Amino acid sequence: MTDENHEPPSSERPQGGLRRGDRPEPAPAPDEPFRADLPRGRRKGKGGGASRFWLSALKWLGALAVVLVIGAGVAAFAAWNYVSETYLQDLPPVPSREQLYASTRAPAIKFYDMNGAFIASRGPQYGERVDLERLPDYVPKAFLAAEDRRFYHHGAVDPWAIARAAYANHKAGRVVEGGSTITQQLAKGMFLSPAQNIKRKVQEAALAYRLEEMLSKDEVLELYLDRIYFGANTFGLDGASRTYFDKPASQLNLSEAALLAALPKAPSRMALHRNMDKALKRQRLVLERMRGENWISEAEMRSALARPPQLAATALASEGDYGYLVDYAQTEVLKMVGEASPDLIVTLTVDPRLQKAGADGLRRIIEADGKAIGASQGAMVALDSTGAVRAMVGGVDYAKSVFNRAVQARRQPGSSFKPFVYAAAVEMGVLPTDTRVDEPVKIGDWEPKNFGGKYAGEVTVESALARSLNTVAVRLGEEVGPAAIANLAMRFGITTLPPNPNLSVSLGAYEVPLIEMTSAYQVFQQAGNRLTPYIVAEIRTADGQAIFTHRTASPVPAYDIHWASIMVKMMQKVVTGGTGTRANFGRPAAGKTGTSQNFRDAWFIGFTPDYVAGVWVGNDDDTPMNKVTGGEVAARIWKDFMVTAHMTLPSREFDWLLPDPQPIYEDDPRNGFYQGLAAEFGEAAQSVDPDPPVLDLPDPDPVRPRFEPEPH
Numbered sequence: 001m002t003d004e005n006h007e008p009p010s011s012e013r014p015q016g017g018l019r020r021g022d023r024p025e026p027a028p029a030p031d032e033p034f035r036a037d038l039p040r041g042r043r044k045g046k047g048g049g050a051s052r053f054w055l056s057a058l059k060w061l062g063a064l065a066v067v068l069v070i071g072a073g074v075a076a077f078a079a080w081n082y083v084s085e086t087y088l089q090d091l092p093p094v095p096s097r098e099q100l101y102a103s104t105r106a107p108a109i110k111f112y113d114m115n116g117a118f119i120a121s122r123g124p125q126y127g128e129r130v131d132l133e134r135l136p137d138y139v140p141k142a143f144l145a146a147e148d149r150r151f152y153h154h155g156a157v158d159p160w161a162i163a164r165a166a167y168a169n170h171k172a173g174r175v176v177e178g179g180s181t182i183t184q185q186l187a188k189g190m191f192l193s194p195a196q197n198i199k200r201k202v203q204e205a206a207l208a209y210r211l212e213e214m215l216s217k218d219e220v221l222e223l224y225l226d227r228i229y230f231g232a233n234t235f236g237l238d239g240a241s242r243t244y245f246d247k248p249a250s251q252l253n254l255s256e257a258a259l260l261a262a263l264p265k266a267p268s269r270m271a272l273h274r275n276m277d278k279a280l281k282r283q284r285l286v287l288e289r290m291r292g293e294n295w296i297s298e299a300e301m302r303s304a305l306a307r308p309p310q311l312a313a314t315a316l317a318s319e320g321d322y323g324y325l326v327d328y329a330q331t332e333v334l335k336m337v338g339e340a341s342p343d344l345i346v347t348l349t350v351d352p353r354l355q356k357a358g359a360d361g362l363r364r365i366i367e368a369d370g371k372a373i374g375a376s377q378g379a380m381v382a383l384d385s386t387g388a389v390r391a392m393v394g395g396v397d398y399a400k401s402v403f404n405r406a407v408q409a410r411r412q413p414g415s416s417f418k419p420f421v422y423a424a425a426v427e428m429g430v431l432p433t434d435t436r437v438d439e440p441v442k443i444g445d446w447e448p449k450n451f452g453g454k455y456a457g458e459v460t461v462e463s464a465l466a467r468s469l470n471t472v473a474v475r476l477g478e479e480v481g482p483a484a485i486a487n488l489a490m491r492f493g494i495t496t497l498p499p500n501p502n503l504s505v506s507l508g509a510y511e512v513p514l515i516e517m518t519s520a521y522q523v524f525q526q527a528g529n530r531l532t533p534y535i536v537a538e539i540r541t542a543d544g545q546a547i548f549t550h551r552t553a554s555p556v557p558a559y560d561i562h563w564a565s566i567m568v569k570m571m572q573k574v575v576t577g578g579t580g581t582r583a584n585f586g587r588p589a590a591g592k593t594g595t596s597q598n599f600r601d602a603w604f605i606g607f608t609p610d611y612v613a614g615v616w617v618g619n620d621d622d623t624p625m626n627k628v629t630g631g632e633v634a635a636r637i638w639k640d641f642m643v644t645a646h647m648t649l650p651s652r653e654f655d656w657l658l659p660d661p662q663p664i665y666e667d668d669p670r671n672g673f674y675q676g677l678a679a680e681f682g683e684a685a686q687s688v689d690p691d692p693p694v695l696d697l698p699d700p701d702p703v704r705p706r707f708e709p710e711p712h
Contacts, residue, residue, distance in 0.1 A: 094191070094207060094210045094211065094214065100190075100214075100215075100223060106123055106124050106339055106340075107123050107337070107339075107340075107341045107342060107343050107344050108121065108122075108123040108124055108125055108126065108343045108344075109121065109122045109123045109330060109333060109343070109344045109345075109346055110343075110344070110345050110346065111322075111326055111329060111330075111346050111347075111348055112345070112346065112347050112348065113347075113348055113350050113351070113352050113355075114347070114348065114349055114350060114351055114352075114390075114537065115352065116347070117352065119319070119322050119326060119348070119350075120319045120322055120323075120326045122233070122326060122330045123233065123330070123343075124233055124234070124235045124239075125232075125233055125234045125235065125239045125242075125243055126235055126236050126238075126239045127236050127237070127238025127239035127240070127241065127242050127248070127249065128238045128248065128249075129222075129226055129238075130222050130225040130226050130236070130237050130238060130249065131222065132218055132221065132222055134250050135249060135250055135252075136250070136252065136254075136257070138254050138257055138290070138295065138296060138300075139237075139249065139252055139257045140221060140225070141290060141293075141295045141296075142254075142257040142258045142260070142261035142286055142290060143182075143221075143224075143225065143261045143264075144182075144221075145261065145286050145287075145289035145290045145293065145295065146261040146262060146264070146265070146282075146285075146286045146289070147182055147185065147261075147264065147265075148161075148181050148182040149289065149293060151181065151182050151217065151221065152217055154181065155209075155212065156181065156183045156184070156205070156208035156209040156211065156212040157181060157183075157184065157205050157208060157209070158179065158181050161179040161180075161181065162179035163179075164179065165179035166179070180204070181208065182220065182221060182224050183208040183211055183212055183220050183224075184204045184205060184208045185224065185228075186208075186211065186220060186223060186224045186227065187204050187207035187208045187211055188204050189227055189228065189229070190227060191203075191207055225237040226238075228264050229264065229267050230243070230244075230260065230263045230264065230267055231263055231267030231268055231270070231271045231272070232244075232271060232272075232273065232315075237249045237260065240260050240263070241256070241260065243314075243315060244260070244272055244309075244311055244312065244315045245309065245311065245312055245315075246312035246313075246314055246315070253304075253309075254287075254296065254300060254303075254304045255283070255303075255304040255305075255307050255308065255309050256309045258283045258286040258287050258290070258304060259272070259279060259280070259283045259308075259309050261283075261286050262279050262280075262282035262283045262285070262286055263279065265282060270282065272311055272315065273311065273315055276311075280308060284305060287301045287304055287305060288301070318398075318399060319398065320359075320398070321355060321356065321359035321360075321393065321398070322350075322355065323394075323398030323399075323402065324392055324393060324394030324395065324398055324402075324404045324406065324407075325348070325350055325355070325389070325391075325392040325394075325535065327394075327402065327404055328392060328394075328404060328406075328407050328535060329346065329348055329535050329536060332534075332535060332536050333346055333536060333539060336536070336539065336547075336548055337539065337547060337548070341547075342541050342542060343541065343542040344539055344540065344541060344542065344547070345539070345540045345541070345542060345544075346536060346538070346539050346540075347536075347537045347538040347539075348389075348535055348536060348537060349384075349388035349389050349390060349534065349535050349536070349537050349550075350389065350390060350391065350392070350535065351390040351391065353644070354382060354390045354391040354641070354644065354645055355390075355391045355392070355393075357391070357640070357641055357644035357645065358380050358382060358391040358392075358393045358613075358641050359391075359393045361637050361640040361641050361644075362378045362379075362380055362393050362396065362615075362637055363396050363397075365378075365633060365636060365637055365640075366378050366396050366617070367396070369633060372626070373625055373626050373628045373632075373633060374619070374623070374624070374625040374626040374628065375602070375617050375618060375619060375625050375628060375633065376396070376619050376620070377395055377396055377405060377617070377618060377619060377620055378393075378395070378396060378405070378615065378616060378617045378618075378634075378637065379393060379394055379395060379404075379405035379406040379409070379514055379615070379616045380392075380393045380406065380514075380613060380614065380615045380616070380637065380638075380641065381393070381406045381407075381514055381515050381518050381613065381614055382518075382611055382612070382613040382614075382641065382645065383518060383519065383522060383531075383533055383611065383612050383613070384610065384611055385525070385526070385609070385610055385611070386531065386552060387519070387522065387531035387532060387533050387534055388533075388534060388535070388537075389533055389534065389535040390611070390645075391613075391641070392404075392406050392407075392515075392535070393406065394406045394407065394408075401620075403620070405514065405616065405620075406513075406514045406515055406616075407513060407514070407515050408513070409513065409514070409616075410496060410511035410512060410513055411511055411512070411514075411596065411600075411601045411616060411618065412508055412509060412510070412511055412596035412597065412600065412601050413508040413512055413517055413594045413596070413601070413603055414507065414508040414594035414595045414596040414597075414601060414603060414630065415468045415470075415473075415507065415508060415579075415592065415593060415594045415595060415630070416508060416517065416592045416593060416594025416603040416604070416605050416630060417505070417507070417508030417510075417512075417517075417594065418465060418468065418473050418506070418507075418508065418592060418594075419465070419521070419524070419567060419571060419592050420485060420488055420489050420492065420494075420520070421473050421476055421477050421480075421485055421505075421506050422461070422465050422473075422476065422567065422570065423488055423524075423559065423563065423567050424476075424480045424484045424485045424487075424488045425461070425476040425479060425480050426563045426566050426567060427480075427484075427488065427559070427560070427563050428479070428480050428484070430461055430476065430479075431461065431566070431660075431661065432460060432461050432462035432566060432569070432570055432660070433460055433461070433462070434460065434461045435458050435459065435460055435461070436458070436459065436461060436464060436472045436475055436476070437457060437458050437459075438450070438455045438456040438457060438458075438459050438464065438469045438471050438472055439455050439457065439471060440455065440471070441471045441474055441475065443474070443478065443503060446503070446504070448470050448471065448474050448507060449470065449471075450469055450470050450471060451468070451470070451595070451629070455471070456469065459472065461476075461570075462569075462570045462573060465570050465571070465573075465574065465578070465592075466570070466573045466574050466577060466578030466579070467578055467579065468574075468578070468579045468592075468593060470507055473506045473507060474503065474506045474507065476506070477503055477505065477506030478503060478506075482500065482501045482502060482503055482505050482506070483499065483500050483501075485501070485505055485506070486498065486499055486500065486501050486505065487499075488559070489520065491530070491558040491559070492519075492520035492523045492530060492558055492559070493516060493519050493520050493523070493530055493532070493558075494512055494516050494517070494520050495516060496510065496511060496512050496513070496516070497510050497512075498510075508594060508596065509597075514614050514616050515533060515614075517603070517605055517614055518533075518605055518612055518613065518614030519531070519532075519533045519612075521591075521605050521606070521607055521612050521614070522607065522612045523558050523559055523564070524559075524564055524567050524568050524571065524590065524607065525568075525590075525607040525608075525609070525612050525654075526555060527561045527564050527565070527656045528557060528558060528559035528560055528561045528563065528564040529555030529556065529557055529558065530555065530556045530557075530558040531555055531556075532553070534550060536548070536550065537549075537550050538550065561656070561658065562658055562661065565656070565657045565658040565660075566660065566661075568590050568654055568657060569590075569657065569660070571590035571591060571592060571606075572588065572589070572590040574590070574591060574592055574593070575589050575590060575591055575606065579593040579629070579630075579631040580592065580593045580604060580606065580630075580631055580635055581631070582631055582632065582635040582636055582639065583604055583606055583631075583635040583636075583638050583639045583642075584639070585639050585642055585643050585646075586651075587608055587642075587646060587651050588608060588609065588651070588652070588653050588654060589606055589607065589608045589642070590606060590607055590654075591604060591605055591606020591607065591638070592604075592605060592606070593629065593630035593631040593634070593635060594630040595628075595629040595630050595631075598624045599624045599625045599626070599627050599628055599629070600618055600619070600622055600623070600624050600625070601616060601617075601618045602616070602617045602618060602625065602628050602629060602630045602632065602633060602634045603615065603616050603617075603630045603634055604630050604631070604634035604635040604637075604638045605638075606638060606642075608642065608646065609652050609653070609654055609655070610645070610646065610649055610652075611642065611645050611646075613638055613641060613642065613645075614638075615634040615635075615637045615638045615641075616634065617633050617634050617637070
């Protein structure tokens with residue numbers, strides 16, 4: 001800048017002098033020699049201001065980029081910490097390569113009846129380990145077409161597949177496509193639950209990365225084909241091939257391979273023996289995808305579609321009437337050996353002849369009379385004199401309903417519970433010949449009535465049980481107390497009663513399972529001893545090593561033999577002349593009928609010296625039947641079964657029964673006074689009238705103490 005007080009040399013002044021406001025032009029810089037060893041300066045001139053602006057902007061953008069990178073790194077680190085702490089804290093460990101092929105494998109179990117005949121297989125069915133080199137080329141490609149066409153072109157997770165699935169699901173407004181890779185599906189199946197949530201998806205991805213660090217793509221695919229579920233309790237490609245087509249996976253044709261590849265998407269909904277049509281629709285999709293990838297020709301696709309696979313006869317085989325008891329047996333076996341045991345061979349106590357008799361008899365009567373009587377279901381269980389389950393029928397048709405009504409259902413037993421009320425009363429000293437008055441009874445707001453609304457007046461205790469009089473059962477229950485009844489029932493093996501039930505327990509108002517009621521009746525059959533029912537006779541490994549053999553345990557005393565003898569004799573009269581006469585089949589037998597409130601349940605439970613069996617009839621939805629009692633349909637089913645069960649056995653009595661106790665009478669202390677008074681009156685009368693009248697004096701009043709049994 002020029003100082004205003006400084007005048008330039010006269011020679012440099014412009015003509016006319018300076019005007020106010022004029023500034024001199026700066027002198028040009030002297031030329032300087034070019035120095036290659038120094039940075040070149042900026043060239044000044046037109047546009048220099050804009051260059052400085054962009055230079056400054058670039059500096060700021062560079063600084064901002066650095067900040068953003070650092071910020072992104074910090075954010076990513078924070079995000080990773082959050083994900084790690086929230087979703088990966090309990091991430092399951094991935095075992096070694098060797099352990100991967102042996103982990104998460106539950107035992108397969110083969111069941112045989114008491115005669116050694118094969119019944120059924122349970123547990124997962126596995127085949128041989130898959131080797132891609134031994135499979136036809138179209139077999140693994142069918143699964144890639146169905147689940148992950150880009151498997152060999154992406155990593156453990158496929159972002160493109162996730163984006164494609166998200167778009168498809170958004171467009172459809174629901175989940176119609178998944179984005180998981182085969183590696184992710186393998187990780188989920190081996191290590192995680194099927195829960196649909198963010199945590200499971202994050203863990204699935206993390207485990208997939210670990211698997212692909214450990215295994216090659218071929219090894220991942222082989223392990224996937226070994227572990228995938230195909231329905232019908234079948235795991236692994238070779239297992240499915242043998243289950244459905246009765247041949248190894250190496251012999252699958254294209255149509256069969258595509259059908260199997262269709263199953264993992266929904267193995268239950270597309271089960272081949274139940275919903276072949278739906279499975280064939282997805283098979284077509286698999287084949288079309290294979291054609292779209294040029295993995296098969298048009299002719300091969302059309303040929304496969306024209307020849308639908310035919311299932312092997314063994315794939316359609318049903319367990320039939322054994323289904324319920326095999327379910328029960330499998331549960332019992334796994335309680336003994338645990339989930340991580342080797343493959344097992346199990347011998348059961350079931351008698352095939354009795355199992356067929358029970359199932360056929362139940363089904364025949366329900367199918368013939370069910371509509372008329374308003375009953376759609378039934379169940380029965382039979383035990384021999386050692387407690388072994390010889391027959392178990394959990395319903396009319398296992399294929400339609402696998403719910404085991406002999407074990408899982410809890411129903412009101414009605415009057416079939418009364419023997420435990422009477423047993424508690426007998427234990428307190430009540431005898432069969434004692435009398436009670438059958439008349440209307442009211443306890444608080446409760447007014448229990450007899451079936452039919454009639455009353456018999458004074459009756460003996462044994463007659464009241466045979467006729468199933470409700471008022472007498474309630475009176476006896478009130479005498480002994482509900483807690484005593486519950487205590488006795490618990491000793492007999494019934495687990496579902498509270499320790500202090502209300503008085504309605506006298507009429508069987510509390511729900512119990514059929515198997516517990518039947519086993520509890522066995523205490524009477526076994527002279528007061530309790531046996532635990534069992535169905536497993538022996539367990540061995542597939543190579544023959546013995547794991548378990550049932551040993552007959554010592555009976556547990558639950559009830560005095562004298563009391564048991566009294567009860568059996570009273571319960572025999574139920575069959576010979578009481579409410580259970582339809583169960584009478586001409587042999588010594590004892591039992592009791594039962595009908596719950598509003599005819600919702602009908603029971604008959606009874607026993608001979610050889611077998612004890614229980615039958616229940618009713619409806620799953622608890623709707624009432626058409627006034628059906630336990631002495632009708634249930635008793636008929638019981639009788640038909642017992643006729644078959646005893647066909648080859650000699651008739652025999654309950655040889656352990658004891659003589660009935662005799663009451664012990666004691667003279668009333670007043671008897672001597674009355675007798676002396678009578679003698680004096682007699683002498684006086686003789687002196688006045690030689691033919692005196694007979695005085696109507698009271699009889700001696702016997703007072704019976706509580707009966708104590710003799711040692712036995």
